[in-house]
Amino acid sequence: MGVEIERKFLPATDGWRQQGQPVLIRQGYLSSHPERVVRVRIYGDEAFMTIKSKAVGVTRGEWEYPLPLDDAQEFLDRLCEQPIIEKYRRRIDHAGFTWEVDEFLGVNAGLVVAEIELPSERQAFEKPEWVGVEVTDDARYLNSNLIRHPFSSW
Amino acid sequence: MGVEIERKFLPATDGWRQQGQPVLIRQGYLSSHPERVVRVRIYGDEAFMTIKSKAVGVTRGEWEYPLPLDDAQEFLDRLCEQPIIEKYRRRIDHAGFTWEVDEFLGVNAGLVVAEIELPSERQAFEKPEWVGVEVTDDARYLNSNLIRHPFSSW
Numbered sequence: 652m653g654v655e656i657e658r659k660f661l662p663a664t665d666g667w668r669q670q671g672q673p674v675l676i677r678q679g680y681l682s683s684h685p686e687r688v689v690r691v692r693i694y695g696d697e698a699f700m701t702i703k704s705k706a707v708g709v710t711r712g713e714w715e716y717p718l719p720l721d722d723a724q725e726f727l728d729r730l731c732e733q734p735i736i737e738k739y740r741r742r743i744d745h746a747g748f749t750w751e752v753d754e755f756l757g758v759n760a761g762l763v764v765a766e767i768e769l770p771s772e773r774q775a776f777e778k779p780e781w782v783g784v785e786v787t788d789d790a791r792y793l794n795s796n797l798i799r800h801p802f803s804s805w
Numbered sequence: 806m807g808v809e810i811e812r813k814f815l816p817a818t819d820g821w822r823q824q825g826q827p828v829l830i831r832q833g834y835l836s837s838h839p840e841r842v843v844r845v846r847i848y849g850d851e852a853f854m855t856i857k858s859k860a861v862g863v864t865r866g867e868w869e870y871p872l873p874l875d876d877a878q879e880f881l882d883r884l885c886e887q888p889i890i891e892k893y894r895r896r897i898d899h900a901g902f903t904w905e906v907d908e909f910l911g912v913n914a915g916l917v918v919a920e921i922e923l924p925s926e927r928q929a930f931e932k933p934e935w936v937g938v939e940v941t942d943d944a945r946y947l948n949s950n951l952i953r954h955p956f957s958s959w
Contacts, residue, residue: 681843681856682836687884689835689843700854700870702835704884712884714876716854722868730841730858730866 655703655713656769659787666781667752667765671741676753679731683795690795691718691726694740698723734758734801736794746777758801764792810923813941820935821906821919825895830907833885837949844949845872845880848894852877888912888955890948900931912955918946 678692688703698720704712727735737756742749748767755762765782786792791800832846842857852874858866881889891910896903902921909916919936940946945954 681841682838684836687835687886702880702884712879714880716870716872718870725866726856730856732841 655711656772656774657787658767658769658785659789659792660765660767660778660785661783662752662763662765662781663783664781666779667741667743667750667763671743671752673739673741673754676738676740677727677735678737678794679727679733679735680795680798681726681731683732683798685795688795691723691731693720693723693727696720732798734798736797743779745779748776750779750782755797755802758803759797760803762797762802810926810928811941812921812923812939813943813946814919814921814932814939815937816906816917816919816935817937818935820933821895821897821904821917825897825906827893827895827908830892830894831881831889832891832948833881833887833889834949834952835880835885837886837952839949842949845877845885847874847877847881850874886952888952890951897933899933902930904933904936909951909956912957913951914957916951916956 674695676692676694678690681689681691686705688701690701690703692699692701698718700716700718700723702714734757736759738759739754739756741752741754743752744750748769751766751768753764753766755764764786767776769776790796791805828849830846830848832844835843835845840859842855844855844857846853846855852872854870854872854877856868888911890913892913893908893910895906895908897906898904902923905920905922907918907920909918918940921930923930944950945959
C-alpha cells in the first residue's frame with residue numbers, strides 16, 4: 652500500500668496554461684463508494700486500476716496496478732459509472748515539488764484543479780504565483796463526485 | 806475479456822463430500838453492483854481481482870488479474886463490503902467437465918452449491934448423481950448477494 656497525501660487548489664490565474672505538456676486522461680469508476688474507490692484510468696497510452704480507501708484528513712490508502720489498454724477501454728465504455736471523467740493533465744515542477752494541473756472536459760468543462768502530492772501532512776511547500784485557494788476539504792472536487800455532480804451543474 | 810457461462814445447482818446428496826481436495830477461498834467485494842462487480846479472492850495462497858459485467862442469461866463478461874497476497878488480505882480485512890464470503894471449494898471431474906462444489910462457512914454455513922462452467926449456452930453435459938435442482942436463475946445464490954442476505958437469514 653502507498654499512502655497518498657494530496658492538497659488541492661484552484662488556480663488564481665492562467666499562469667499554468669503555458670507550462671507542462673498536456674496529456675489526455677480518461678477515467679471512470681467501477682466503485683465510487685468513498686470507503687472503496689475503484690478507478691480505471693487511461694493516461695496517454697497506458698492504463699491502470701487504482702484502489703483507494705477512505706481518506707482520514709488528507710491521507711488515504713492507495714494501491715495501483717497496470718491494466719491491459721483494451722480492457723480499460725472496455726471498462727470505461729461499458730462498465731463504469733457514467734459519465735466518465737475526461738481531462739488534460741499538465742505536470743509542472745516548482746521549488747522541488749511537482750504540481751498536477753487538471754483541466755476538465757465534457758460536463759466538467761471550465762473546472763481547473765491544481766494538486767500537489769506531499770511526503771507528509773506537515774511538509775512545507777512553496778506555491779507558484781498562479782495557485783489560489785485551497786479546496787482539499789471540499790468533497791465536490793473529488794473526481795468520484797464530479798461524475799454525480801458535474802461542475803456544469805454547480 | 807472472457808465470457809463465463811455457468812450453471813448452478815444444489816446438491817441432492819452428500820456424494821460430493823468424499824471427492825476432490827477442499828481449498829479455502831476467502832472473497833469479498835469492492836463493488837457488488839450487478840453491472841460492475843469487483844471481487845477480491847484469496848484461493849489457497851494465491852490472490853486475484855475479478856471484474857464481472859452484468860449477466861445476460863447465463864453469460865457474463867469476466868476479467869481476472871493476479872493480485873499481491875498482502876494487498877488482497879488488506880482489501881478483505883479493511884476495504885471490502887462486510888461480511889466477506891468464506892467457503893471450501895472442491896473441484897470434481899465428471900464426464901469431461903469439472904464441477905466446482907462450494908461449501909460455505911460463517912453466516913452462510915449450511916449452504917452448498919455445485920457449479921459447472923460451459924463453453925456455450927447450449928452445451929450438453931451429464932450430471933453426477935449427487936447433483937440436484939438447478940438454481941442458475943435464482944439471484945439469492947449469487948455470492949455478491951450472499952453478503953447482504955446470508956443463507957442463515959433465509
